[in-house]
Structure formats: C-alpha cells, structure tokens
Amino acid sequence: MENKKTELKVSALENGTVIDHIPAGHVLQVMxxxxxxxxxxxxxxxxxxxxKKYGKKGIIKVTNRFFKDVEINKISLVAPTATLIEIRDFDxxxxxxxxxxxxxxxxxxxxxxxCITNHxxxxxxxxxxxxxxxxxxxxxxEKITKKDDVEFL
Amino acid sequence: xxxxxxxxxxxxxxxxxLQVLKTAEEFEANPRQKILKNHVIASLFFEPSTRTRLSFxxxxxxxxxxxxxxxxxxxxxxxxxxxxxxxxxxxxxxSDLIVMRHPLEGSxxxxxxxxxxxxxxxxxxxxxxxxxxxxxxxSIKQTQNRLDNLDIxxxxxxxxxxxxxxLVIAMSMFKNIRFHLVSPIELKLPRSIKDFIVANGxxxxxxxxxxxxxxxxxxxxxxxxxxxxxxxQLEYERVKNSYVLENSMLDNSRDNLRILHPMPRVNEIDxxxxxxxxxxxFQQAQNGxxxxxxxxxxxxxxx
Numbered sequence: 001m002e003n004k005k006t007e008l009k010v011s012a013l014e015n016g017t018v019i020d021h022i023p024a025g026h027v028l029q030v031m032x033x034x035x036x037x038x039x040x041x042x043x044x045x046x047x048x049x050x051x052k053k054y055g056k057k058g059i060i061k062v063t064n065r066f067f068k069d070v071e072i073n074k075i076s077l078v079a080p081t082a083t084l085i086e087i088r089d090f091d092x093x094x095x096x097x098x099x100x101x102x103x104x105x106x107x108x109x110x111x112x113x114x115c116i117t118n119h120x121x122x123x124x125x126x127x128x129x130x131x132x133x134x135x136x137x138x139x140x141x142e143k144i145t146k147k148d149d150v151e152f153l
Numbered sequence: 154x155x156x157x158x159x160x161x162x163x164x165x166x167x168x169x170x171l172q173v174l175k176t177a178e179e180f181e182a183n184p185r186q187k188i189l190k191n192h193v194i195a196s197l198f199f200e201p202s203t204r205t206r207l208s209f210x211x212x213x214x215x216x217x218x219x220x221x222x223x224x225x226x227x228x229x230x231x232x233x234x235x236x237x238x239x240x241x242x243x244x245x246x247x248s249d250l251i252v253m254r255h256p257l258e259g260s261x262x263x264x265x266x267x268x269x270x271x272x273x274x275x276x277x278x279x280x281x282x283x284x285x286x287x288x289x290x291x292s293i294k295q296t297q298n299r300l301d302n303l304d305i306x307x308x309x310x311x312x313x314x315x316x317x318x319x320l321v322i323a324m325s326m327f328k329n330i331r332f333h334l335v336s337p338i339e340l341k342l343p344r345s346i347k348d349f350i351v352a353n354g355x356x357x358x359x360x361x362x363x364x365x366x367x368x369x370x371x372x373x374x375x376x377x378x379x380x381x382x383x384x385x386q387l388e389y390e391r392v393k394n395s396y397v398l399e400n401s402m403l404d405n406s407r408d409n410l411r412i413l414h415p416m417p418r419v420n421e422i423d424x425x426x427x428x429x430x431x432x433x434x435f436q437q438a439q440n441g442x443x444x445x446x447x448x449x450x451x452x453x454x455x456x
Contacts, residue, residue: 121236
C-alpha cells in the first residue's frame with residue numbers, strides 16, 4: 001500500500017490531449033514550441049518520470065486542446081519519441097506517434113547568422129538529412145542545423 | 154537546361170557540367186558571336202568584385218548583349234532599405250537574366266525562386282560560387298585533356314576556401330582522382346569533405362609542405378592564406394613561407410603540371426613563376442569569360 005503513494009496522481013482528462021514519452025529534459029521546450037505557456041485551461045506536466053521504455057520521460061496533459069499535424073511536426077524535432085493520446089469524454093479516441101517530416105518549413109531558424117533567412121522576411125525551409133540524430137540542411141544557405149542548435153520561430 | 158538558374162554546383166549533373174564545358178570550347182574558339190544582341194542582362198553586385206563582375210560583363214559585351222545593374226549596393230535602392238525580393242521583382246521586369254553577387258548566404262537561391270527570370274549566382278557569401286567552379290574544371294580539362302585519373306594538389310586555406318570545397322565536390326563526380334591536400338594544420342580540409350572524397354571512391358593524402366608533393370602531381374591549385382584565419386599570429390609567421398610557390402620548386406615537376414589559382418593572389422605565387430609555361434592562372438581567368446558565355450547561352454536557350 002505504501003508504494004502507491006509514490007505515484008503521480010492527476011485527475012483523468014475528460015477532453016484533451018496527453019503528450020507522453022517526451023525525452024527527459026525537453027518538456028519545457030515542448031511546452032514552449034506548442035505555445036502552451038500562454039494556454040489558459042488546465043495543464044499538468046511532469047518531468048523525469050520513470051519510463052519502462054526510455055528510463056526517464058516527460059509527460060504533458062492539456063485540457064480541451066487538440067493539435068493539428070502541422071503543430072505536432074514541430075515537436076518531432078526535439079521529441080521524436082513522443083506519443084499523442086487524444087481523449088474525448090474520458091475515452092481514448094486517437095493514439096499516434098510523431099513523425100519527423102522530410103522538409104521543415106516555416107518554424108525553425110537557420111543556425112547560420114549569414115543566412116539570408118535571418119536578414120529578410122523569408123519562410124525558412126530545411127531538408128532533414130538525418131532523422132536519428134537530427135540534422136537539417138537549409139534550402140537557402142546549405143548549412144546544417146543540428147538538433148541541439150534548433151531554435152523555433 | 155533552358156531557362157534554369159545556376160545557384161549551386163550541386164544543381165548540375167556530371168553530364169550537364171560536361172555539356173557546359175563543351176559549349177565553352179566553342180566560345181573559346183569564337184568568343185564574339187552576337188547571339189545576345191536582343192537581350193538585356195542585369196548584373197547586380199551587392200558587394201564588390203573585380204574578376205567575376207568584369208568577366209561576366211566582358212562575356213555579355215562580346216556576345217552583343219546589353220547590361221544594366223550596379224557594382225555595389227550603396228548605389229542602389231538597397232541602401233534605402235529595399236528588400237531583396239522587391240529588388241529582384243523589379244529588375245526582372247527590366248531584364249532577361251540576372252547575374253547576382255550578394256554577401257548573404259542563400260540569397261541567390263531565394264532570388265531564383267521569386268519569379269521565372271533565371272539567376273546566375275556570382276557568389277553568395279561563403280556559400281557557393283558555381284561559375285568559378287566551372288571555370289576551374291574547364292581549366293583542368295583544357296590543360297590535361299581529361300577530368301579523370303588525375304593527381305590534384307590543393308594548397309593553402311583548405312578549411313575556409315569556398316572554391317576548394319566546390320572544386321573537390323565537383324571533381325569527385327569524375328573517376329580516380331587523387332587529392333593531395335597541402336595546408337597548415339589549423340586550415341585542413343573539413344572532415345565532411347574528406348569523407349565525401351572517400352565515399353565517392355577517390356583518395357586523399359594530407360601534407361604541410363608543397364615540396365612533399367610537387368613532383369607527383371598534374372594540377373597545383375594554389376589559394377591564399379589569410380592572416381586573420383590564425384588565432385596565433387606567431388603560428389602564421391612560422392608557416393606562411395611553406396605555402397609560397399617559387400619558380401625553382403618546379404624544376405623536377407611533371408611536364409604536364411599546370412598551376413591554377415582562383416585569384417587574386419597576394420604573395421603565394423612568386424612573380425618569377427609567371428613566365429613558366431606551367432603557370433596557367435591568367436589563362437584560367439580568361440577561361441572565366443568563355444565559361445560564362447556558355448552558361449548565358451545555355452540558360453537563355455541559345456545553345
């Protein structure tokens with residue numbers, strides 16, 4: 001009986017999305033990318049939780065919020081292992097992983113300070129050259145932006 | 154290849170490159186054909202350049218074309234804060250093709266996608282300078298009669314040298330190239346490009362002194378070493394003379410050896426080399442005209 005007290009207790013979602021299996025250390029970044037810092041309904045999040053699959057993980061539960069694929073594409077760059085669970089009326093209505101897209105358009109910043117996209121109003125565009133250890137090649141300046149250097153617009 | 158911009162050497166296949174070089178031979182034999190007499194070419198140099206701009210303008214003039222443009226951004230509306238998009242949109246209305254040099258990387262790709270007017274990249278910062286690469290290939294083929302099975306030494310700043318990187322990548326399309334990389338330790342060719350050499354079935358060796366390799370090569374491609382690349386100025390003073398070519402060093406070199414340099418040179422090739430028949434860097438600069446004529450003709454659908 002004592003063991004149960006060590007578990008995180010949060011009330012089940014009636015409607016909303018659970019983002020599970022976020023790599024430890026990236027929860028706040030995922031919050032920021034999805035602009036949840038300014039979200040006004042209830043959000044629960046946890047970091048460094050035990051995970052059978054990954055050792056440590058993060059999780060975010062967002063009430064009354066569902067995400068479009070294009071929004072979720074953004075988090076795939078920092079949380080490729082994330083799982084999305086959509087809940088409606090306390091039932092799981094959809095469960096999906098996230099996919100790193102082949103091209104990343106419009107939301108990431110090029111690492112190269114001399115890239116034209118950092119000086120003029122131009123929609124950024126990258127080709128993902130390595131999905132395992134994320135590397136993206138800028139369509140314009142041809143420089144590589146790596147996972148740890150990704151900044152979001 | 155009609156109506157297609159040239160932004161990066163990576164945009165062209167081996168066959169397309171060979172076709173441009175073949176067309177350039179035609180212009181070398183006959184550079185004054187008035188095939189551009191009904192064309193207006195825009196030459197937009199957002200930063201200064203001597204050789205590239207003048208050779209483009211000479212190429213256009215010799216073909217009977219008209220040129221509009223500017224030679225540095227301070228004499229254009231860019232200075233008033235106009236966006237590159239607006240500049241290109243406007244200039245497209247006045248011209249059939251845009252030749253452009255710009256200090257920001259990726260600017261030429263961006264310009265080429267604004268509308269249908271073809272763009273030739275004449276250098277976008279440290280990124281690409283494809284016409285230089287093509288004229289280097291042309292000069293190698295002109296002097297060796299082949300682009301396969303060559304010993305090529307690249308000397309100087311191999312770390313930051315844009316022309317070196319493009320040349321290595323382009324030469325790797327051909328067969329059996331042995332790259333001899335001569336540079337100070339701190340200016341070695343980046344790992345990614347060395348991996349590219351090997352992945353394409355070629356080989357490389359690294360040296361810190363020209364004399365170690367000079368008698369065993371077909372092409373000696375010299376580049377400038379810039380003092381500001383060295384964190385330690387004493388180190389620059391120590392190594393700088395190892396990368397200066399003197400005429401006497403060529404005594405036992407192969408007969409077919411030719412010396413290339415993208416220019417400008419400062420002191421890395423002594424002037425006493427200029428009269429040696431193996432010096433080819435001024436012809437190389439002249440080849441820039443023929444290659445650019447071939448590109449203009451090809452892109453405008455005149456060849």
